Amino acid sequence: MTDGVADERRQLINVAYRLLGSLAEAEDAVQEAYARWYALPEDRRDGIRSPGAWLTTVTGRICLDVLGSARARRERYVGAWLPEPVPDRAAERGGGGADPVDLLVLDESVSMAFLVVLETMTPAERVAFVLHDVFRYPFAEIAGVLGRTPAACKQLAASARRRVRDAGPAAPAAGLAGAVRQVKEAWEARDIGALVDLLDPTAVMTADGGGVAGAALHPVEGGAHIARYMVALAERAPGLVLSERPVNGTPGLVASLGGMVLTVASFDLAGGRVSRIWVVRNPEKLGWWVSGGAGAG
Numbered sequence: 001m002t003d004g005v006a007d008e009r010r011q012l013i014n015v016a017y018r019l020l021g022s023l024a025e026a027e028d029a030v031q032e033a034y035a036r037w038y039a040l041p042e043d044r045r046d047g048i049r050s051p052g053a054w055l056t057t058v059t060g061r062i063c064l065d066v067l068g069s070a071r072a073r074r075e076r077y078v079g080a081w082l083p084e085p086v087p088d089r090a091a092e093r094g095g096g097g098a099d100p101v102d103l104l105v106l107d108e109s110v111s112m113a114f115l116v117v118l119e120t121m122t123p124a125e126r127v128a129f130v131l132h133d134v135f136r137y138p139f140a141e142i143a144g145v146l147g148r149t150p151a152a153c154k155q156l157a158a159s160a161r162r163r164v165r166d167a168g169p170a171a172p173a174a175g176l177a178g179a180v181r182q183v184k185e186a187w188e189a190r191d192i193g194a195l196v197d198l199l200d201p202t203a204v205m206t207a208d209g210g211g212v213a214g215a216a217l218h219p220v221e222g223g224a225h226i227a228r229y230m231v232a233l234a235e236r237a238p239g240l241v242l243s244e245r246p247v248n249g250t251p252g253l254v255a256s257l258g259g260m261v262l263t264v265a266s267f268d269l270a271g272g273r274v275s276r277i278w279v280v281r282n283p284e285k286l287g288w289w290v291s292g293g294a295g296a297g
Helices: 005-020 023-039 042-046 051-075 089-093 112-118 123-134 139-146 150-167 173-188 192-198 223-236
Strands: 199-208 241-247 250-257 260-270 273-280
Touching: 005 023, 005 051, 005 123, 023 051, 051 123, 051 139, 112 123, 112 150, 112 250, 112 260, 112 273, 123 139, 123 150, 139 150, 173 192, 173 223, 173 241, 173 250, 173 260, 173 273, 192 199, 192 223, 199 223, 241 260
Parallel strands: 199 273
Antiparallel strands: 241 250, 250 260, 260 273
């Protein structure tokens, strides 16, 4: 890519990951968009005033198709499906590479809590909301992605916005970091009582093993049940090392054994206590993670 459009890759990766919740699928979508660009006759490419807008429109359409087919695939998925967690390369090793994970801008729009809300939206709602509310694309351009009128796209974004509002505000990073550290310490101590105190009584833990790694097939509900489940897991895996590391830009925990990352956990708070835990154990979603990293403790 030497004609200037290569500079659009960072923006396209960021759009596609928020639309799909999978960095692997996002990279595929962006590569397909570039393939379509270079498949155009040269005079056609020369006539496109904004290659970036063209690539964004095509990437959005590809993602829309992927989201439509993903619903059927996820119905066959073993257990709960969670978005693919990503590390903070900039915080851990300086970043600066060309891998998709190095191109991601990690803000609240990629937190696990936010991505899980995006999963509740219809594909059209998600595209309209992400493009407009996150990336500030005008509805006239979004209409070209969705094949609908700007007014219809505005309604889709409003419906998606209500879902986000109903989910409640994101937990402050400072409070979340303290809670995650306390959970780590209590988990390492196998202290069920301390974990129960840290967890909201109505807390829910959702695990994604994909049928490949051991994980609860259904959400574990209630702080006491979660605490016992966590301690039982720790007792079955002697030598497990817990590290505090950013997960999708927010404080999280990474569990490794023998130098291999086995689990990445994200958290949310309500009233100062842990209310949601999302645990990704499917190794197909942990390819970007390596043991260690700055901030491990």
